[in-house]
Amino acid sequence: MIKISAIIITYNEEEHLDKCLQSLVGIADEIIVVDSFSTDKTKAICNTHQVTFIEHKFEGYIEQKNYAINLANHNYILSLDGDEALSDTLKTSILKVKKNWQFDGYYSNRLNNYCGQWIKHSDWYPDRKLRLFKKGSGEWKGINPHDCYTLKSGLKSGFLKGNLLHYIYRDYKEHNLKVERFSTIAAEAYFKLGKKSSLIKIIYRPIWAFFKAYFLRLGFLDGLNGFVICVQTYNVTFLKYIKLYELWKTKA
Secondary structure (H helix, E strand, O other): OOOEEEEEEEOOOOOOHHHHHHOOOOOOOEEEEEEOOOOOOHHHHHHOOOOEEEEOOOOOHHHHHHHHHOOOOOOEEEEEEOOEEEOHHHHHHHHHHHHOOOOOEEEEEEEEEEOOEEEOOHHHOOEEEEEEEEOOOEEEEEEOOEEEEEEOOOOOEEEEEEEEEEEEEOOHHHHHHHHHHHHHHHHHHHHHOOOOOOHHHHHHHHHHHHHHHHHHOOHHHHHHHHHHHHHHHHHHHHHHHHHHHHHHHHHO
C-alpha cells in the first residue's frame, strides 16, 4: 500500500481546520501544514493533531502550494486548503486508490458550502479539482488566486467518487470582503503577465460571467444564494478588469 503525504496551506483557518484534519485520520500517513503566520488559533489546533507545522511567508497560493510539496516525505500527495475536508465517500475512494494506484493524479468534485447551504449549480458544482497526485507528476499553475494542479503532458488522470467539502463563506459580509481581495490579487497577477483591460472587457466579461453561471449552469436552481453567488461572479469580474485598467493607467 502506498503512503500519502497530506499538505495543507493555512492562514487564520481556526473555524474549519479541525474538520479538515479529522477527515485525514486513517487516510494520510503524514500531515504537513504550511502556515502564513496565522494570528488566530490555527497553530494551537494543529498542536492537538499529529501535524508537522511550518511557518512560511505567503508569496501567492501557487507558490505556497509548490513549496509545500517539496516538504513531503512520501511520493504521493493529497493537497487541501484549511477550509476543506474529505467526505466519507471520498475517503473510501482514496483508501481504494492507496491499495491500487493506477493513474498519475486523481480528480474529485468539490462541493461548496455557502452561508450554510450546499451549492449544487452555477460555476460552483461540479467544481472538479485534482488534489491527489504523484510527486513530480506536475505542478501548481494558474493565475493567482485561482490555482490548479496541472499534470505534465502525456500523463493520465483518474476520477474519485465523493466530494471535497469546501466551507467557503459563512455570510455575505465575508464574501464581499473576499471579492474585493481576490479581484485585487487577480488584477495584479494579470498585470504582471502583461494582460490588458479595455472598455469592452469591463462591460462584456462581467455580463457574460453572470449569464453563464446563472442561466447556462443553472445557478437559479440554488435559490436566493444561487442568485447572490452569480451577482458576486459579476462583481469580481468587473472589479478585476477595472483594477487592471487602473494599474495600466498608473504604473505602465
